[in-house]
Amino acid sequence: MQLALITREKWRLPLSDQALLGVIAAACCAVAASVVPFIIGQFTEVTIGAWQFVAAATLWYVASSGGWLMYTLIPLYITHGQTRRGAFRVWMITGGGMVTLTAAIITLGFLVERWLYQAQGFTGYAEPVVVPDLFLSFLLAFAVFWVVGGSIGGALYRSPRFGWISIPIGLGIIALTGSFEQASARFVGFWGGTTPFLEIETMWIYRLLLVIVVCSVGWVVWMMIRHLAVRNR
Amino acid sequence: MNIEIRNLHQRFGDAVALNDLSLSIEGAKIIGLLGRNGSGKSTLLNIIAGFRKPTSGEVLIDGEPVFENGRITERLALIREVGDTVEDSEKVEEALRYAAYLRPNWNGERARYLLDRFEVSLKSKISSLSRGRRSALGIALGLAAQADLTILDETYLGLDAPSRYLFYDELLQDYMNQPRTFILSSHLIEEIARFLEDIVIIDHGTLMFHGNTEQFVSQGAAVTGNAADVDRFVQGKKVIGELQLGRTKSAMVYGEINSGFLEQANTDGLDVESLGVQDLFVYLTQPKGE
Numbered sequence: 081m082q083l084a085l086i087t088r089e090k091w092r093l094p095l096s097d098q099a100l101l102g103v104i105a106a107a108c109c110a111v112a113a114s115v116v117p118f119i120i121g122q123f124t125e126v127t128i129g130a131w132q133f134v135a136a137a138t139l140w141y142v143a144s145s146g147g148w149l150m151y152t153l154i155p156l157y158i159t160h161g162q163t164r165r166g167a168f169r170v171w172m173i174t175g176g177g178m179v180t181l182t183a184a185i186i187t188l189g190f191l192v193e194r195w196l197y198q199a200q201g202f203t204g205y206a207e208p209v210v211v212p213d214l215f216l217s218f219l220l221a222f223a224v225f226w227v228v229g230g231s232i233g234g235a236l237y238r239s240p241r242f243g244w245i246s247i248p249i250g251l252g253i254i255a256l257t258g259s260f261e262q263a264s265a266r267f268v269g270f271w272g273g274t275t276p277f278l279e280i281e282t283m284w285i286y287r288l289l290l291v292i293v294v295c296s297v298g299w300v301v302w303m304m305i306r307h308l309a310v311r312n313r
Numbered sequence: 314m315n316i317e318i319r320n321l322h323q324r325f326g327d328a329v330a331l332n333d334l335s336l337s338i339e340g341a342k343i344i345g346l347l348g349r350n351g352s353g354k355s356t357l358l359n360i361i362a363g364f365r366k367p368t369s370g371e372v373l374i375d376g377e378p379v380f381e382n383g384r385i386t387e388r389l390a391l392i393r394e395v396g397d398t399v400e401d402s403e404k405v406e407e408a409l410r411y412a413a414y415l416r417p418n419w420n421g422e423r424a425r426y427l428l429d430r431f432e433v434s435l436k437s438k439i440s441s442l443s444r445g446r447r448s449a450l451g452i453a454l455g456l457a458a459q460a461d462l463t464i465l466d467e468t469y470l471g472l473d474a475p476s477r478y479l480f481y482d483e484l485l486q487d488y489m490n491q492p493r494t495f496i497l498s499s500h501l502i503e504e505i506a507r508f509l510e511d512i513v514i515i516d517h518g519t520l521m522f523h524g525n526t527e528q529f530v531s532q533g534a535a536v537t538g539n540a541a542d543v544d545r546f547v548q549g550k551k552v553i554g555e556l557q558l559g560r561t562k563s564a565m566v567y568g569e570i571n572s573g574f575l576e577q578a579n580t581d582g583l584d585v586e587s588l589g590v591q592d593l594f595v596y597l598t599q600p601k602g603e
Binding site: 152156157158159160161162163164165166306307309310312 | 359363364365366381382383386387388389390391393399400411412415416417458460
């Protein structure tokens with residue numbers, strides 16, 4: 081059943097659509113991110129990259145997708161005779177696919193951007209990219225945004241009156257993990273080691289912390305929906 | 314399919330929706346679930362379908378608990394009111410697509426046939442459908458799911474009379490072609506009474522009656538005649554309602570209406586008429602003093 085998730089005919093947030101959307105959006109952004117600095121570079125030194133803004137927007141897109149899917153998946157599944165467990169599994173699988181895909185696209189975008197900047201002779205923003213580090217950092221950051229989005233979606237479905245309380249809590253979790261830095265487009269600060277409380281030397285601890293956060297918030301989402309009643313519209 | 318409901322209890326804050334309700338349903342049949350507004354019908358149906366976990370008690374289907382049991386829940390279809398299995402922003406054809414994906418016995422051809430009969434376009438956005446058309450979509454989703462237990466909770470209220478009769482025809486056809494259990498909850502009692510095999514009445518969260526429809530109807534009678542004679546006749550009998558116009562009085566009696574009862578009424582010069590399902594239901598469930 082899960083294989084059907086990737087096809088447009090079968091599913092609400094098909095991975096094939098996500099991939100297509102990601103590639104198209106990335107291509108458009110790549111063009112914009114190379115043309116705009118090129119024009120600016122004619123007049124002044126380019127000191128910041130444009131792709132980081134794309135990365136920031138993508139983080140919020142992933143969070144929204146996680147929330148929206150959770151909000152709509154639970155009633156859809158249960159009212160069609162499926163279980164909450166099944167809906168949660170599908171949400172996780174979709175999240176895993178989306179997080180990996182977006183992390184790959186964003187990493188590729190940074191690589192292309194560096195190459196373009198170097199080709200155009202910009203020196204202000206052309207430090208080398210360590211692909212595994214970059215990919216892993218984004219993979220974890222996207223995962224944090226996905227589960228936080230899902231927890232907000234689940235909370236809003238569970239309680240339309242009080243579910244909004246999960247929004248500041250979710251934003252707090254994002255801020256505490258340092259992922260907020262990325263989402264506010266200060267990407268270099270994140271992977272360069274200027275996270276709120278950790279240095280680059282302790283990056284593995286930081287990543288471990290992110291894994292724990294993703295698992296913990298994911299567990300909270302499950303606890304929130306496992307006995308959830310389907311609301312009547 | 315056997316449905317066993319044991320000591321079901323559901324609270325919403327201080328309000329008790331279901332109070333120690335136990336019930337057993339066996340075999341393929343069309344069952345009417347009747348109850349006044351707020352009697353706990355929808356709560357009961359939600360729990361049977363696994364939409365909600367009860368505060369206490371359990372529902373077993375073919376001996377297995379329902380809640381979060383995929384083997385059982387995929388054999389159930391509950392359609393509530395106008396159908397809430399889809400998002401408003403989506404199209405009818407998308408609703409069918411999800412059902413095809415998630416329902417193991419989905420009959421897409423049947424769904425498209427029913428939508429065509431009810432004149433619902435596959436291309437229509439669900440938010441743009443009238444209440445009647447949304448009801449029709451709910452019916453199509455419910456019947457085409459071909460679930461062993463299909464529950465329709467006020468699904469057809471939005472339909473006009475011709476569409477409702479079309480729905481009754483299609484329901485009976487479905488039942489004859491593939492006998493299975495249907496539970497219908499409706500306030501249009503007289504319309505559905507003719508094809509109900511069993512009736513379940515709940516009132517204030519407790520079971521008031523469960524049994525065969527004929528058995529139910531045979532327990533109610535209106536005794537009409539001179540007020541004094543009627544009063545004398547019904548002494549010691551369970552009177553569930555009274556109507557009086559001048560010196561003529563009708564008393565609605567509930568209990569064993571046997572040949573002795575009829576002979577005695579005849580001797581006393583009283584008319585005895587059987588009560589319909591709806592009248593009997595109304596008199597049985599009306600609050601004391603009304």
